[in-house]
Amino acid sequence: MVPIEYYVGLSAVLFIIGAMGVLTRRNAIIIFMSIELMLNSANLLFVAFARMYESLGGQIFVFFVMTVAAAEVAVGLALIVAVFRTKDTINIDEASTLKG
Amino acid sequence: MDANLIVFIVMAVVAIGSALGMLLNRNAIYSALFLILNFATVAVFYIILGAPFIAMTQVTVYAGAIMVLFLFVIMLLGAEELTGITTKFDWQRPAAVVLALLMLAELVVVIFFRDTVFGELMQLTDFGTPENIGRVLFNDYLLPFEITAILLLAAMVGAIVIARRVRRKPGQ
Numbered sequence A: 001m002v003p004i005e006y007y008v009g010l011s012a013v014l015f016i017i018g019a020m021g022v023l024t025r026r027n028a029i030i031i032f033m034s035i036e037l038m039l040n041s042a043n044l045l046f047v048a049f050a051r052m053y054e055s056l057g058g059q060i061f062v063f064f065v066m067t068v069a070a071a072e073v074a075v076g077l078a079l080i081v082a083v084f085r086t087k088d089t090i091n092i093d094e095a096s097t098l099k100g
Numbered sequence B: 001m002d003a004n005l006i007v008f009i010v011m012a013v014v015a016i017g018s019a020l021g022m023l024l025n026r027n028a029i030y031s032a033l034f035l036i037l038n039f040a041t042v043a044v045f046y047i048i049l050g051a052p053f054i055a056m057t058q059v060t061v062y063a064g065a066i067m068v069l070f071l072f073v074i075m076l077l078g079a080e081e082l083t084g085i086t087t088k089f090d091w092q093r094p095a096a097v098v099l100a101l102l103m104l105a106e107l108v109v110v111i112f113f114r115d116t117v118f119g120e121l122m123q124l125t126d127f128g129t130p131e132n133i134g135r136v137l138f139n140d141y142l143l144p145f146e147i148t149a150i151l152l153l154a155a156m157v158g159a160i161v162i163a164r165r166v167r168r169k170p171g172q
Helices: A004-024 A028-052 A057-087 B003-024 B028-048 B052-077 B092-112 B114-118 B130-139 B142-162
Strands: none
Touching: A004 A028, A004 B003, A028 A057, A028 B003, A028 B028, A028 B052, A057 B052, A057 B130, A057 B142, B003 B028, B028 B052, B052 B130, B092 B114, B130 B142
């Protein structure tokens, strides 16, 4: 197996790219996809450590993370569709009616 | 050079490149396709880490269901934001033929010459097989499993309610 530090580094880089996407993009769907990228990087690290410690618990947890991510995507996209119906845009800068 | 290391470096470059492609693209559909490529490379990582069941679950659930849902919503909301006129790509058809032939060559090597080329990578253990995952999942992690079933039901009901069109009764 490749040294675990390589997997930690790769997971960190993917997580940072996802975080940059959440912070800098204005399209709500791109933000959502960046969140999925962050979840994926955490999954990769779980599986890498599961292999290192020869424990299946890491893989089971990845299974649950995927389930929760699927549920979250369903609800989140329904929310985006509902917001689009009222405001006719998915630019998050324009979702500021509650601003002081 | 260890074969594992070569695969890791190639796949890491593709994973980071596709993540950056998703981040920096103007067109939301191209971003979604780059993310599908990223999920596929992560599935390859799962395979070389001895998690074949999780790899197939990743391809089926993430790349097959979640990203398809994303693409549906992107096209439903018209979020492509295409800037400029679309030009005709003349190089696409020959490139597609070349790539298809390359893939065919790869498949022939994998199916017929597996032992000579991939001897070191194909260490088939029974670490992450569906049988072992099932045994641990339904014995040690049964309670989280049942809770995620309820969670999925709640998410389904929530998504249907949130995305529902509210009909107004006539005369109100």
